[in-house]
Amino acid sequence: MNLKFKQNEKKIIKSINNANVFIQRKKEKELLENVGKIIKSIPPANFNDKKWFQKSFITGNQRDDLLASKGVFYITEGRKLFLDTTAGHYQMTWGYNHPFLMKNLNDALKMGIAWDCHSNIPGFFVKKLSEKIVQICTYGKTDDNILEIDNSLNTVLLGIATGSVACSTAMKLALNYFKQQKRDKKKIVFVSLNGNYHGTDFLMQRLRGMWDWIFSENLIFEAIEPNNIEELNNVFKKHGENIAGFFFEPVMMNREAILLDKDFVLEARKLTKSVDALMIVDEIQTCCWCPEIFMYKQFDVIPDILILGKGLTAGFHPLSCIVYKRKLDSLKQYDAISTNGNAPLPSFMALCCLHLVEKSAQKIKNLGSYYEKQLKKLVHEFPGLVTSIQGKGFLSGIKLRNQETALEFHRKCIKKGIWLRVHAYYQGHSTALTKFALVVSKNIIDFTTEKFREILKSL
Numbered sequence: 001m002n003l004k005f006k007q008n009e010k011k012i013i014k015s016i017n018n019a020n021v022f023i024q025r026k027k028e029k030e031l032l033e034n035v036g037k038i039i040k041s042i043p044p045a046n047f048n049d050k051k052w053f054q055k056s057f058i059t060g061n062q063r064d065d066l067l068a069s070k071g072v073f074y075i076t077e078g079r080k081l082f083l084d085t086t087a088g089h090y091q092m093t094w095g096y097n098h099p100f101l102m103k104n105l106n107d108a109l110k111m112g113i114a115w116d117c118h119s120n121i122p123g124f125f126v127k128k129l130s131e132k133i134v135q136i137c138t139y140g141k142t143d144d145n146i147l148e149i150d151n152s153l154n155t156v157l158l159g160i161a162t163g164s165v166a167c168s169t170a171m172k173l174a175l176n177y178f179k180q181q182k183r184d185k186k187k188i189v190f191v192s193l194n195g196n197y198h199g200t201d202f203l204m205q206r207l208r209g210m211w212d213w214i215f216s217e218n219l220i221f222e223a224i225e226p227n228n229i230e231e232l233n234n235v236f237k238k239h240g241e242n243i244a245g246f247f248f249e250p251v252m253m254n255r256e257a258i259l260l261d262k263d264f265v266l267e268a269r270k271l272t273k274s275v276d277a278l279m280i281v282d283e284i285q286t287c288c289w290c291p292e293i294f295m296y297k298q299f300d301v302i303p304d305i306l307i308l309g310k311g312l313t314a315g316f317h318p319l320s321c322i323v324y325k326r327k328l329d330s331l332k333q334y335d336a337i338s339t340n341g342n343a344p345l346p347s348f349m350a351l352c353c354l355h356l357v358e359k360s361a362q363k364i365k366n367l368g369s370y371y372e373k374q375l376k377k378l379v380h381e382f383p384g385l386v387t388s389i390q391g392k393g394f395l396s397g398i399k400l401r402n403q404e405t406a407l408e409f410h411r412k413c414i415k416k417g418i419w420l421r422v423h424a425y426y427q428g429h430s431t432a433l434t435k436f437a438l439v440v441s442k443n444i445i446d447f448t449t450e451k452f453r454e455i456l457k458s459l
């Protein structure tokens with residue numbers, strides 16, 4: 001390495017190298033045997049601290065920070081081996097350093113594919129990715145007629161890096177459409193679901209109840225309970241044509257992995273159509289994690305706007321986009337953009353990721369439902385302790401009897417080297433969350449559910 005490091009930092013780098021050699025050389029079975037253990041062969045080091053971070057980020061045990069990783073495994077600075085059941089921060093579609101993606105990345109670098117460029121000169125891979133996304137939405141069709149079909153997701157705005165910008169871009173399209181179609185309406189209403197998460201943009205946070213004091217009374221945000229058809233009907237009855245858009249996530253990974261019912265989504269489609277409001281599906285969590293690639297297809301609806309991000313590049317580099325019907329195409333070139341949003345190399349990585357999902361569709365389906373079945377057994381084995389299994393396939397929530405139990409379950413999992421998340425910070429929320437990277441195997445699923453069983457027995 002040509003960079004200059006201090007003596008203690010050289011020790012850190014030695015530790016990283018050793019951890020990497022350890023994790024790369026070990027087979028899945030050996031790694032499973034070591035989950036939760038300290039790997040003593042890795043030399044310890046005095047790792048640098050997080051004191052320069054913002055206060056809210058200086059959480060957790062310093063020794064739990066990442067040292068090296070492979071597939072669904074990682075080793076911490078404290079040299080403990082973890083099994084990651086959440087694909088990083090829900091974005092590493094194929095886990096850490098997937099061999100196919102690594103090989104293609106190396107080939108792409110050798111080929112000289114640029115990391116990034118000006119968004120006015122996107123180049124082959126960015127254009128190819130836009131075509132691929134339309135092709136997935138249109139069940140394989142990409143002839144020019146698709147551009148003429150009104151009810152077709154045929155337009156891609158791909159110049160944005162993060163999901164938050166993608167969500168706010170969708171809202172801008174909805175606002176423009178509202179202005180164009182309903183100029184006489186004095187109030188603009190957005191409907192979403194309680195417990196939603198559409199990113200960190202101001203308006204997206206307003207959708208989940210924040211910043212009420214800075215917005216005018218003309219812009220109304222209504223949140224209803226997921227899957228409550230009565231509330232859905234009431235809100236549409238109350239606001240009618242003042243509604244500009246209805247936002248939802250197919251699986252609410254920020255609200256205990258609640259899966260939306262098909263009936264609810266079909267009713268929402270009917271109601272949005274009846275008042276000419278847009279149906280906006282946020283698939284930042286769900287995209288690339290199901291055999292159909294985009295989960296909206298499971299509801300038999302065509303949304304007006306589809307939002308993609310996170311897993312699209314398998315965590316290589318953030319790249320988000322919205323896909324929508326051509327009649328909504330109202331933004332000017334720089335109205336929604338990120339400097340790194342038209343990047344050729346991340347687009348190439350997204351194409352590789354989509355290729356893997358397409359190739360592995362059957363495996364994703366089989367293993368996803370196997371995992372679901374294994375988790376559901378826990379409801380019968382631990383009645384009164386495990387209340388239900390939520391979500392679908394790999395996006396799953398284990399709902400426990402109450403907040404304390406969920407927090408204790410989470411604490412014990414982390415102690416045993418099983419990395420997962422928990423929603424137990426709001427009244428009534430008591431769910432442990434997993435979203436396995438798609439490299440997961442049957443053995444890993446069996447190992448994990450057995451660990452859950454052991455922990456549940458001890459509660």
Ligand SMILES: Cc1ncc(COP(=O)(O)O)c(C=O)c1O
Pocket residue numbers: 161162163164165167197198199200249253282283284285309310318
């Ligand atoms: C459903 C959903 N929408 C939007 C976002 C925001 O995406 P980003 O964090 O890339 O801005 C997230 C991120 O977690 C998400 O899960």
